[in-house]
Amino acid sequence: MVEKLTPSDASSVLLQExxxxxxxxxxxxxxxxxxxxxxxVCLLGPSGCGKTTxxxxxxxxxxxxxGSVLVDGIGVQGPGADRGVVFQEYALFPWFxxxxxxxxxxxxxxxxxxxxxxxxxxxxxxxRLEGKKHQYPNQLSGGxxxxxxxxxxxxxxxxxxxxxxxxxxxxxxxxxxLQEELLRIWETDRRTCIFVTHSISExxxxxxxxxxxxxxPGRIHTIxxxxxxxxxxxxxxxxxxxxRKIDAALRDAHDQxxxxxxxx
Numbered sequence: 001m002v003e004k005l006t007p008s009d010a011s012s013v014l015l016q017e018x019x020x021x022x023x024x025x026x027x028x029x030x031x032x033x034x035x036x037x038x039x040x041v042c043l044l045g046p047s048g049c050g051k052t053t054x055x056x057x058x059x060x061x062x063x064x065x066x067g068s069v070l071v072d073g074i075g076v077q078g079p080g081a082d083r084g085v086v087f088q089e090y091a092l093f094p095w096f097x098x099x100x101x102x103x104x105x106x107x108x109x110x111x112x113x114x115x116x117x118x119x120x121x122x123x124x125x126x127x128r129l130e131g132k133k134h135q136y137p138n139q140l141s142g143g144x145x146x147x148x149x150x151x152x153x154x155x156x157x158x159x160x161x162x163x164x165x166x167x168x169x170x171x172x173x174x175x176x177x178l179q180e181e182l183l184r185i186w187e188t189d190r191r192t193c194i195f196v197t198h199s200i201s202e203x204x205x206x207x208x209x210x211x212x213x214x215x216x217p218g219r220i221h222t223i224x225x226x227x228x229x230x231x232x233x234x235x236x237x238x239x240x241x242x243x244r245k246i247d248a249a250l251r252d253a254h255d256q257x258x259x260x261x262x263x264x
Contacts, residue, residue, distance in 0.1 A: 010037035010192045011072045011082060011159035013058060018067035020053050026217040027053045030067070033211065033220065037072075037159075038190040040183075042197055042207035044246065045253070050218020051196040052164055058194065059085050059162050071160065081105070084158030088165045090145045092137040098124065098148050099133035105156040123151040126185055143174040150182070160192045167202070176234075179205055183230070200250065204242045205232055212246065214253035221253035 013035040020028040028050040035041050043051045056062040057069055060079040069076040071083070092101050102123055103116045111119065124130045127147040137145050146166055153161060163182075167175040179202065186193055197203055203210045207226050214221040224246060228238045 010190055012037045013160065013192065013194070014070040014073075015054075015058075016068045016070070018054070018057060018064045018069060020050070020057060020062065021065045028057075028064075029217040029219050031219050032067075033223075035192065035194065035209075037192055039208050040186060040193045040195065040206060041209045041211060042195050042203040043211050043213060044197055044200070044203045044207075044250070045213035045218075045221075046198060046215060046250075048218075049213040049215035051198075051213060053218065055085075055162050055164050055194065055196050058160075059083050081109075081156050082158055083160045083162055084153035084156055086146075086149050086153050086161070086163045086166045088168045090137070090142075090149050092145060092148055092152070094137050097134050097136055098129060098140070101137070101148055102133075102151045102155050104152065119155050123155045124148075126154065126188070127151045127181065141174075142170050143178055146170065146178060147181070150185070154185070158191065160194065161186075163193065163195045165196050165198070168197075168199075175202075182206070187230075200243055200246045201234070204228075204239060204246055205234060210246060212249040212253055214256065221256070222249050224249060 013033075015031055015033040018028060018031045019026065031054070043054060045051055053062065057064050058076065060076050060083065093104065096104065099120045102120045106116055106119050120133060121130060124133055127150055129144060129147050129151065132140065132144065137148065140148065149166070167178050170178065183206065195206060204226065210224040210226055212221045212224065213219065226242055228236075228242055232239060
């Protein structure tokens with residue numbers, strides 16, 4: 001039986017005065033942020049504000065130039081199974097079937113053949129792709145490939161799900177459908193989710209907490225709490241009010257941006 005996470009299993013993240021530089025260019029400057037376990041947090045800002053860099057630091061793919069990243073009070077030293085990552089470009093193995101892609105992480109951990117089948121069936125059912133498990137990625141639509149990528153990340157039972165603009169390459173209708181699917185999945189066990197986006201509407205629909213960033217170098221401009229109750233309606237007055245609030249914060253962040261030749 002596939003073990004279900006409970007809200008108490010969700011991990012907290014603490015960034016303490018994190019700075020990241022690429023040579024002479026500073027991507028993130030002295031950024032501090034506390035993320036509660038089980039929260040759905042959106043990192044929002046224009047291209048070049050350090051959102052993806054910050055996600056890479058939390059994932060352990062990159063070390064900060066200064067400062068620290070703590071998960072449940074323990075310093076991040078590198079990638080770990082407690083953090084699952086979903087990228088915009090799917091990153092599936094084209095020579096594996098859908099089922100084999102989902103089983104990849106558990107197989108590396110030495111899970112038995114019968115357990116592998118149960119894991120794949122469970123998570124493909126969660127993303128509603130159980131009927132596609134013997135197909136290959138090139139036989140799927142973009143939206144279906146992204147569902148497989150989410151299932152593969154979830155199959156490792158991470159306590160934190162890190163998502164880097166995962167729906168950015170999809171058409172508008174597919175994107176909205178997958179946003180709703182993601183929330184349905186998230187609400188089953190409330191693992192911590194950190195979601196990078198440059199879309200105001202996406203942040204307003206998904207996020208409990210919306211971290212608005214500004215660039216040159218990347219840092220936090222403001223943090224907004226989204227109090228719209230779930231399930232959220234994209235046509236409601238509350239949704240449009242939140243949209244306007246986020247938009248105003250982004251515009252203010254842009255207006256305050258100092259002149260600089262540094263790229264984040």
